[in-house]
Amino acid sequence: MILIKSNFIVLKLKSSFFPIIFLGFTCGLLLFSKSNLPAVKAGLKLWANSVVPSLFPFFVATELLMHTNLISQLGIILNKYMKPMYYMTKRNLLTTIGMLAVVSAFAQKEYPSRAPMTPAMSEYWTPQPPIVTPGKAPAEAIGAPSDAIILFDGKDLSQWENSKGQAAGWTVHDGVFTVKKGTGDIRTKQKFNDFQLHLEWCIPEGIEGTNQARGNSGVFLQGIYEIQILDNYENETYVNGQAGSIYKRTPPLVNAMNKPGVWNTFDIIYTAPTFKKDGTYRTPPRVTVLQNGVLLQNNTTILGTTPYVGFPEVVQHGDGPIALQDHGDPSAPISFRNIWIREL
Secondary structure: OHHHHHHHHHHHHHHHHHHHHHHHHHHHHHHOHHHHHHHHHHHHHHHHHHHHHHHHHHHHHHHHHHOOHHHHHHHHHHHHHHHHHHOOOHHHHHHHHHHHHHHHHHHOOOOOOOOOOOHHHHOOOOOOOOEOOOOOOOOOOOOOOOOOEEEEOOOOOOOEEEOOOOEOOOEEEOOEEEOOOOOOOEEEOOOEOOEEEEEEEEOOOOOOOOOOOOOOEEEEEOOOEEEEEOOOOOOOOOHHHOOOOEOOOEOOOOEOOOOOOOEEEEEEEEEOOEEOOOOOEEEOOEEEEEEOOEEEEEEEEOOOOOOOOOOOOOOOOOOEOOEEOOOOOOOOOOEEEEEEEEEO
16 A cells, blocks of 8 residues: 555656746746846747747648658658657646746846947057167158159148048148147048158157157058057057057057157058958058168058057058048147158
8 A cells, every 4th residue: 555655656746747847947937037037038039030930831841741641651660669769748748848948048148248448458568669779860851762752842731631631731831741739630632552651750859748648640551550650759658559550459669769859760661451352351451660760560460450449440442541640639749741652
């Protein structure tokens, strides 16, 4: 009698196991509804939008095959092999489906949104490039080669325009031109592909400010990729924002700054990118930069755009202008002279 009762209890427990588990999951959903209901909703939405539409054709095909003699014969043949593996009572089948739905709902975990980018995320301060004292700066501007296109001859900005295509508003005086704060960037009217560019720039003597707020400007190759211009003479900043850096990307090999009041030279050899049909690089842009005759970038690959906030992006483009930046920092404006370019 005791043995019969024990077997009865065991059978009851077996038959109630799946319903109890399902009931436990249901209670969990109710107790923690605030966090779980969105996941359940997402799981049901997944079933409605993806699972059911993808399986519906198979349901129809199966139903049609069930009415043919072929499927019946195949069922008879396979029944004795497959039945022990897949047989379930209706109650256990429903319980299993319910559990799968609950597990699917829990799997749809919602993660917090990505934190917004800040400028500091793309800056690094060490190791600082070694300081190299350049040779004596020439008193006069270096002459242009015979095949060079003169972009500034000391007289006017006729080769330049502002970002709206209007006349450049920077100040021309004494054979140089100076950034006019607040008027915006300027760019060449002519567009270029591969080139050798020469320009000379000067940080005003007695300039004040620190870090990036001291003599900040930049030269943009094809209007997209910035080579930083900054007073790094006894002025520490993040290394991928120093003069001669591919801004926010690749720091210069060395710091070759002249002190404020002394002219600096940039000689830039640039190879433009080529693109595949999908807009990605076939060959990325590359650049070599010398400051005051000292190598800062040695045929360096440019990985993409050079934004202040964020990381490089590949933007498909063609020929582009040379642009100079009106940065907007509060320090005294810098000056430029003797700008010429050779197309390669």
